[in-house]
Amino acid sequence: MTPAIEIQRLGKCYGALVALDNVDLVIQPGEFFALLGPNGAGKTTLISILAGLTRASHGTASVMGYDVLSGYREARKRLGVVPQELVYDPFFTVRETLVIQSGYFGLKRNDVWIDEILHHLDLTEKAHANVRALSGGMKRRLLIAQALVHKPPVIILDEPTAGVDVDLRQSLWQFIRQLNLQGHTIVLTTHYLEEAEALCNRVAVLKQGKIIALDSMHNLVHSTRGYTLEFRLSSEKLPSGLQAWPGKQDGCLHSLKIKDSSEIETALSILRESGIQVFDIKLLQPDLESVFMKLMEADSAGSA
Numbered sequence: 001m002t003p004a005i006e007i008q009r010l011g012k013c014y015g016a017l018v019a020l021d022n023v024d025l026v027i028q029p030g031e032f033f034a035l036l037g038p039n040g041a042g043k044t045t046l047i048s049i050l051a052g053l054t055r056a057s058h059g060t061a062s063v064m065g066y067d068v069l070s071g072y073r074e075a076r077k078r079l080g081v082v083p084q085e086l087v088y089d090p091f092f093t094v095r096e097t098l099v100i101q102s103g104y105f106g107l108k109r110n111d112v113w114i115d116e117i118l119h120h121l122d123l124t125e126k127a128h129a130n131v132r133a134l135s136g137g138m139k140r141r142l143l144i145a146q147a148l149v150h151k152p153p154v155i156i157l158d159e160p161t162a163g164v165d166v167d168l169r170q171s172l173w174q175f176i177r178q179l180n181l182q183g184h185t186i187v188l189t190t191h192y193l194e195e196a197e198a199l200c201n202r203v204a205v206l207k208q209g210k211i212i213a214l215d216s217m218h219n220l221v222h223s224t225r226g227y228t229l230e231f232r233l234s235s236e237k238l239p240s241g242l243q244a245w246p247g248k249q250d251g252c253l254h255s256l257k258i259k260d261s262s263e264i265e266t267a268l269s270i271l272r273e274s275g276i277q278v279f280d281i282k283l284l285q286p287d288l289e290s291v292f293m294k295l296m297e298a299d300s301a302g303s304a
C-alpha cells in the first residue's frame with residue numbers, strides 16, 4: 001500500500017539551528033495520527049515541508065506516493081493543511097473564499113460540498129459575511145473549511161482547536177472523525193493532549209527536531225506501568241508504614257505510586273490502622289499527559 005505520508009532522513013536547518021534532525025516517518029492511509037511535541041520541536045516545520053511551503057535541507061518527503069518537490073502539484077492536490085496561524089483574505093465573504101480556494105484546485109462545481117463543510121463547521125449563517133467580520137474562532141473554522149474544499153485524502157491539522165470554544169470543538173472532532181472513518185488520513189498536532197489521546201490511534205513525539213517516541217496510542221499510554229493513588233488526609237504526615245513509598249506530597253494531599261490493586265489494599269489498611277482520617281481518595285490511571293511529561297523529563301536528563 002502506498003503510504004499516505006513517507007518521510008526519509010528529513011532535515012531542516014535555519015542557520016546553526018537544527019529544526020528537523022534526520023526524521024524518518026511513515027503514516028499509512030486511514031490512520032488518525034498525532035504529531036506531538038513541545039513548542040519549537042519542529043512540528044510546523046515538518047508540516048510546511050509536506051505542504052511545499054518550506055524546502056528541506058536534506059532528505060525526502062512524499063504524500064500518497066508523490067514527492068513534495070518533484071511531484072509538487074500532485075502531492076499538494078492530495079493534501080489539505082489547516083495552518084496554525086490565522087491567515088485570511090479580508091476582502092471576500094466566507095463562501096467566496098471557499099469558491100476561490102476550490103478554483104485553485106480546478107474545481108468549478110463544488111457547491112454541494114461547500115454547503116456540507118459550512119454546515120459541519122457551523123458557518124452556514126456566516127456564508128455571506130465578510131471574512132474580516134468573523135470572530136477568531138470563526139476564522140479558524142474557515143481555515144479548516146479551506147483545507148477541505150478539494151476533499152484531500154490526507155488532512156493535516158496544526159493546532160486546529162486553539163481559540164475554539166468547547167461546543168465547536170466537539171462538533172469539529174465529530175466531523176473530522178467522520179472524515180477519518182470515510183478513509184481520510186488525519187494528522188493532528190495539538191497541545192491538548194487529552195484530545196489527541198481520545199482521537200488518535202498512533203503518535204509520534206518530536207523534541208528538538210528528533211522523534212523521541214513513536215508507537216500506538218495504547219502502547220505509549222500504557223508504557224508507564226502502575227497507577228497513582230491520590231488522597232487527602234487529616235494530617236500532613238503519612239503513617240510510618242507509608243513513608244518509604246514512592247510518591248509526592250502537597251500539604252495534606254498525598255500521591256503514592258502503586259503497582260497493582262493489592263497495594264491499594266495495603267495502603268488503605270495502613271491508613272485505617274493509623275487513625276488518620278482520609279477525606280478524599282482517587283485512583284489515577286496513566287494518561288498521555290503523564291507519559292508526555294515523563295518523556296520530556298527523561299529526554300532532558302539523557303541529553304543533559
Ligand SMILES: Nc1ncnc2c1ncn2[C@@H]1O[C@H](COP(=O)(O)OP(=O)(O)OP(=O)(O)O)[C@@H](O)[C@H]1O
Nearest residue numbers: 014017019037038039040041042043044045046084
Ligand atoms: N523561518 C524560520 N527561521 C528561523 N528559525 C525558524 C524558522 N521557523 C522555525 N524556526 C525555528 O525552528 C524550530 C522549530 O520550529 P517549529 O515552528 O517547527 O516548532 P513547533 O513544534 O511547530 O512549535 P509550536 O508548538 O510552538 O508551534 C524553532 O526553534 C523555531 O524557532
